Amino acid sequence: MSRLHNHRHPAGLERVILRKLPKILLGGIFIPIFMVIFVRLIPLSGTATEIAKYQISVDILAISLIFMVCSAAFTVTIGCVIVMLMKGPAYVADAYELEDSDELEPDDKNKKRYKM
Template sequence: MSMFNILPGFQKSPAGLERQILKRLPRITWVGTALFGALALVARALPWSGGEADIFIRIHTIDIYLIGLAILHWTVVLTVGIGAFIVMVMKGPAYVADAYPLMESDRPLPPDAPRVDRHRP
């Protein structure tokens, strides 16, 4: 017996936007990260006025903001990637679960019979 039993007659859905998103995510990740790095370098190249301590504080404040934005960017990219992967998996083939015996009944109920939940009071 196979570990994965594909449902007979099931047609896979065609690939859509999720495949395009998954292909673009690595580039989006690197370009976004490089953009934040470039902004940090631009902050160091700008002529700042004031004392050396003030310039140091301004540049490090910009660095902290850019690091936070880079981490937010990575989190958004990861979240979108997880969502696109889930959609891709859900569009794949349907699988049949293995049958398991019912312990409470010798024969199954007819489809139109009302179901009684014996576990609730």
Template sequence: MNWLKKLPGYQRTPYGFEVRLLRMMPSVLLAGVALPAAVAGLARVVFNQGTVDEIAHNIQTFDFVMLGLAIFIWTAALTVAIGCIIVWLMKGPAYVADAYEVSHSDKPKS
């Protein structure tokens, strides 16, 4: 039995936007970490007004927001990547499924 028998006469669909998106994902993931980290570093220069406790609280709050943003970007990018992989697989070659004979297919029981 040949499990991977391709459908005769099937023409493969050309790849499109999903492949371009998949190729962009490493850059998006890197930017999803680098940009919030750079903004968090910049916050240490900007938040310099107030007492030491207020400055530490503001910086820590901003760091948590940037960490949440980085996790959100990674989650969104991985979700898009999974969708692109599914579309890429669906555009692959078609395969013939083996027929399964059902005993009552011609004469269903009443």
């Protein structure tokens, strides 16, 4: 297989997305963590059981948001890498002559090419 000369697509949206992914990932991780810390620091009114129930609900929400953001970032990263690989250099295989080709013989030019 030989590489086609000067056949490479320019970088597109996938590079922009890959550059933004670390910031999105950090924001998607630290915002739920700050949410959990904020709930623990503010004074809440209610019984101890209600406060604990509310804090546990916020903990569960934060954990689920972190997993959702991480899995979405991982999925988008895989998609961007696939697009980058597809835009890579093009290759051409060597020619392979077929003995049984569909070309017409010189005396059969007026006949149909394929039989059904």
